[in-house]
Amino acid sequence: MDRRAKSCRCLATLPVPSRLRKAGPNEDPVLPDAPKHLLLVGGGHAHVIVLEAFARRPEPGLRLTLVAKDRFSPYSGMLPGHLAGLYGREEMHIDLERLARRCGAALIEGEASRIEPDARQVCLGSGEVLAYDVLSIDIGIVPDLTGIEGADEHALAVKPIGDLLPKWDRLLADAERGQGPRRLAIVGGGIAGICLAFAAASRLRHTGASITLIGAGPSPEINAGMARRVGHALKRHGIALLSGEPVVAIHRHGVTLANGDSVAADAVLVSTHAAPPRVLHEAALEKDGRGFLAIGPTLQVLGWGNVFAAGDCATMEAHPRPKAGVFAVRQGPVLARNLRRALRGEPLEAYVPQRDHLILIGTGDGSAIGGRGRWLSFEGRWAWRLKDWLDRRFMRRFR
Ligand SMILES: Cc1cc2nc3c(=O)[nH]c(=O)nc-3n(C[C@H](O)[C@H](O)[C@H](O)COP(=O)(O)OP(=O)(O)OC[C@H]3O[C@@H](n4cnc5c(N)ncnc54)[C@H](O)[C@@H]3O)c2cc1C
Numbered sequence: 001m002d003r004r005a006k007s008c009r010c011l012a013t014l015p016v017p018s019r020l021r022k023a024g025p026n027e028d029p030v031l032p033d034a035p036k037h038l039l040l041v042g043g044g045h046a047h048v049i050v051l052e053a054f055a056r057r058p059e060p061g062l063r064l065t066l067v068a069k070d071r072f073s074p075y076s077g078m079l080p081g082h083l084a085g086l087y088g089r090e091e092m093h094i095d096l097e098r099l100a101r102r103c104g105a106a107l108i109e110g111e112a113s114r115i116e117p118d119a120r121q122v123c124l125g126s127g128e129v130l131a132y133d134v135l136s137i138d139i140g141i142v143p144d145l146t147g148i149e150g151a152d153e154h155a156l157a158v159k160p161i162g163d164l165l166p167k168w169d170r171l172l173a174d175a176e177r178g179q180g181p182r183r184l185a186i187v188g189g190g191i192a193g194i195c196l197a198f199a200a201a202s203r204l205r206h207t208g209a210s211i212t213l214i215g216a217g218p219s220p221e222i223n224a225g226m227a228r229r230v231g232h233a234l235k236r237h238g239i240a241l242l243s244g245e246p247v248v249a250i251h252r253h254g255v256t257l258a259n260g261d262s263v264a265a266d267a268v269l270v271s272t273h274a275a276p277p278r279v280l281h282e283a284a285l286e287k288d289g290r291g292f293l294a295i296g297p298t299l300q301v302l303g304w305g306n307v308f309a310a311g312d313c314a315t316m317e318a319h320p321r322p323k324a325g326v327f328a329v330r331q332g333p334v335l336a337r338n339l340r341r342a343l344r345g346e347p348l349e350a351y352v353p354q355r356d357h358l359i360l361i362g363t364g365d366g367s368a369i370g371g372r373g374r375w376l377s378f379e380g381r382w383a384w385r386l387k388d389w390l391d392r393r394f395m396r397r398f399r
Helices: 045-056 076-083 096-102 161-176 191-207 224-236 325-344 381-396
Strands: 036-041 062-068 072-074 093-095 106-109 112-116 121-124 129-131 134-137 155-157 183-187 210-215 239-243 247-251 254-257 262-264 267-270 293-295 307-309 314-316 359-362 368-372 376-380
Touching: 036 045, 036 325, 045 062, 045 096, 045 325, 062 096, 072 161, 076 161, 076 191, 076 381, 093 096, 096 106, 134 325, 155 161, 161 191, 183 191, 183 254, 191 210, 191 224, 191 239, 191 359, 224 239, 224 359, 224 368, 224 376, 293 307, 307 325, 359 381, 368 381, 376 381
Parallel strands: 036 062, 036 134, 062 106, 134 307, 155 267, 183 210, 183 267, 210 239, 293 314
Antiparallel strands: 072 093, 112 121, 121 129, 247 254, 254 262, 359 368, 368 376
């Protein structure tokens, strides 16, 4: 056993054919007639689609295991609507246990703490070790709070969403009792930050709380027309916008900007840059310059025939795209087909993600601002109805 394998306490190791144990990068993972174990790590957007695909069309002779931190996987598209009080918690969560049951998969509620591709095994925080024939990773991102002093202690990080929700509930309960924040700051001027600002304003308006959105500059994710519409809507909703100076520190009484200015706040929500989850740091897999898994057009991690990755934790080296759920969702069906093909020993299909995508930002008042590409922008109640219909239609697939 090599040094890294020793570090995992093997409580339950699934049998791995000895020929597979020695297989290295770029080797064909498929052994005809061998029992096959597909291990999905993370219950992200791409993996729920994979599970749905295997439920619809089971793969004979396949053992399927899903490792996910939580039984309920949040759908981020509905998160701002949930924070605004428009959707119940169960409406924005996918029940992974039910989904796993539908496709005969075993769900292990736990956290992958070590990925050992040479040994073809994944170690869990519990000490359990899972061997695999084919591995797929869809574990999202963690917030990158490194450049913001005090953020670990004083900020409410938006991701992981599972950790945010109980904190948001407490904040709301305090607000209802008149003991909540009088001033809320949201750090991060990207789409997520903008959505959160509208959601918070709509939910906290009656408490008299003020909302400030702080972005380091204009969001590169939205075109000029949308930016104009967002600017007008923020004003209409009484949300102050500070743009141009990054936040460098968060403390008990607010935030400090790079130019030394302070913004007073009793609570600070942070939705800034993404960082790769810790389990990827030490995994001996190909990464991009920021530490996200580097994948090719077949969604295989570069150099590894039997390791796939999708969603925010991965970067398509040939076609980089922003980290957005819509890309994880689009990768889902391709990932499902390629996992099936890899298990069968068939050639894989290549995938080129679309260049741009429809963006819809709910403004928390039954209206939405939308756009696509460089030129198209629009807004109205119909845009919210469209977003609501698209999100509910997506969630219906897993009910
Ligand atoms: C407020 C907000 C609004 C957003 N709105 C939109 C939107 O409208 N449209 C859009 O396209 N994008 C939106 N996004 C972005 C979107 O959230 C992400 O791009 C999307 O969630 C990425 O999906 P994923 O499959 O990569 O991972 P995730 O959805 O993050 O799922 C990863 C899962 O893996 C689990 N996990 C993590 N680590 C481990 C581990 N070590 N072991 C086991 N399990 C693990 C996590 O618990 C999680 O359930 C929004 C983001 C935010 C914060």
